[in-house]
Amino acid sequence: MVPEDPSRKFVNPGKFFKPPTGYDMIARERLYARLQEGSKIPLTLVSAPSGFGKSSLVSSWLDQQRMGYCWLSLEDSENSLPVFLKSLIGSMRQTYPDFASYLLQLLNTPNKLPMEQIVSHFNQTLSEIPGDMLIVLDDFHLIRDGEIHQLLYEAFRFPLQHIHLILLTRHDPPWPLLHFRTKGWLLEIRSRDLLSGGLRWGKQKRDPSGCGSTAKL
Numbered sequence: 001m002v003p004e005d006p007s008r009k010f011v012n013p014g015k016f017f018k019p020p021t022g023y024d025m026i027a028r029e030r031l032y033a034r035l036q037e038g039s040k041i042p043l044t045l046v047s048a049p050s051g052f053g054k055s056s057l058v059s060s061w062l063d064q065q066r067m068g069y070c071w072l073s074l075e076d077s078e079n080s081l082p083v084f085l086k087s088l089i090g091s092m093r094q095t096y097p098d099f100a101s102y103l104l105q106l107l108n109t110p111n112k113l114p115m116e117q118i119v120s121h122f123n124q125t126l127s128e129i130p131g132d133m134l135i136v137l138d139d140f141h142l143i144r145d146g147e148i149h150q151l152l153y154e155a156f157r158f159p160l161q162h163i164h165l166i167l168l169t170r171h172d173p174p175w176p177l178l179h180f181r182t183k184g185w186l187l188e189i190r191s192r193d194l195l196s197g198g199l200r201w202g203k204q205k206r207d208p209s210g211c212g213s214t215a216k217l
Helices: 029-038 054-062 081-092 101-107 114-127 144-155 176-181 193-196
Strands: 024-028 043-049 067-071 132-138 165-167 186-190 201-202
Touching: 029 101, 029 186, 029 193, 043 054, 054 132, 054 165, 067 081, 081 101, 081 114, 101 114, 114 144, 144 165, 165 193, 176 186, 186 193
Parallel strands: 043 165, 043 186, 067 132, 132 165
Antiparallel strands: 024 201
């Protein structure tokens, strides 16, 4: 019998797939161009209230990319570092089936690992990814756990050149973003950008069953 992959246990696999746009979105080339430029630096922050089209913008831009990516739609239940990491590993394994095998074993040990060790193993695991990789974390505003924020900040404070993080959120994470701004490592897309350059929606598409499809905003 094939052993169960612990990274998938109790995780809805739909969380690992980007949402369909679901609408006839009129392309906004300026925003797409900004996202494209942002893919060359460590961090992109798309921060705006609900209804501004954050997820739909990034999802439609990814349709044009050849770069590898993983998508994780976060939930409030993932406010625990082990749970968050197992969900993230599950998402990454959609592209790299053996991703983070050793880190996953460590997370399943009964003793809690020191934070420094987790950060070290996480960074080492990311460094072994072949080629450029986009990591998209949707609904990141739901994450309040300090250890998760610490892990991601430490991982991208000294970033790997081939890994790029995209945060979709209703408010900024509690990170010292000035560190990224001063180094030119941060692309910011905010409400004013989504309004002035942004998304307009045409007639809603319908699927063959007659049910209107919806887009996550």
